[in-house]
Amino acid sequence: MTPGHNAILLLRRLESIASLADEERRALENLPISAKVIPPHQDIVRGKERTSHCCLVLEGWAYRYKMLHEGRRQILSLHIPGDAPDLHSLYLDEMDHALGALSRVTVGFIPHEAIHNLIRRFPNLVAALWRETLIDAAIFCERITSLGQRDASKRLAHLFCELYLRLRAVGLADGHSYALPVTQLDLSDALGMTNVHVNRVLQELRRRELITLRGGRLTINHWPELVEVAEFDAGYLHLRPRADL
Structure with missing residues (x-):
């Protein structure tokens, strides 16, 4: 896949929640994205891991989860193509949960440095990515409501x-x-x-x-x-x- 092709789903995702200018679209298309296929049930990012990149789901599904000491698993969220499940790793030192492959998944790895350079150049993309993380938090709120009351x-x-x-x-x-x-x-x-x-x-x-x-x-x-x-x-x-x- 070419970098531009890898960014298509990210563009679709961001444009479903925000307006982007042509220059911003081109900048996203030019992000250096390194794709890797991860087998089902394998970790993409481990808990407590320090990372230098963000992950973009390109094909298949991923999930965030925590394991309890007795071996029980809590799935925190499900992630589809176009999702960037670990944007918070741009600013947090380490993962407080794991990101795994729910099915066979193709993941695009985007260097933190490239994203920081992008958002320094395009303030509107800061707003779009911030909006994406806020919506991610809203989805968490709905899941908590489901677990507690539905x-x-x-x-x-x-x-x-x-x-x-x-x-x-x-x-x-x-x-x-x-x-x-x-x-x-x-x-x-x-x-x-x-x-x-x-x-x-x-x-x-x-x-x-x-x-x-x-x-x-x-x-x-x-x-x-x-x-x-x-x-x-x-x-x-x-x-x-x-x-x-």
Whole structure:
């Protein structure tokens, strides 16, 4: 992949939340991005690691997580192509959690120095990247709300709605259908539910014909109804308005 091609999804992601000038787009396209394929379930960045680059998901899915001493895993967030899950590493000395490959993932590594040079030249890109980190924090707030207050059906339906809008924003949803390369165990570790409970909720959503999940692909059959089940309000994603939903 050429550097410009590697930056396409980052451009799509930033332009889904902010306005960019042509000069800013060209600067992003010219970022030095070194791509590497990471096998599933391998760490991309380890906890406590000091890094000199930021990661950009180019293909596949990644996730942030923490491991407890007894071997239990908490998935903190799921990351799709176009996401830069560790922008905070620009200013923090070390990672306080790990970033791993959920599926086979192609990651673009961008030197911190290159990003610092970019934001010194283009103040509007500072605002766009800052907005991206604030939205990341808003997604964390919604996940905490789900873990603490939403019942199992709402919790899972809410995640499916969110992922659809995030994938659609970077052109990776086909209608109301999208690739979902996660296992029931991944969902249970992300949503604070047992594997058995996740299975029951999936069966219930299927029984109500709200979703179809087959071959690693999720189709939302009835978007308004799924939104109602989830009590989903997309405002926290701060996406620029679109008229085709």
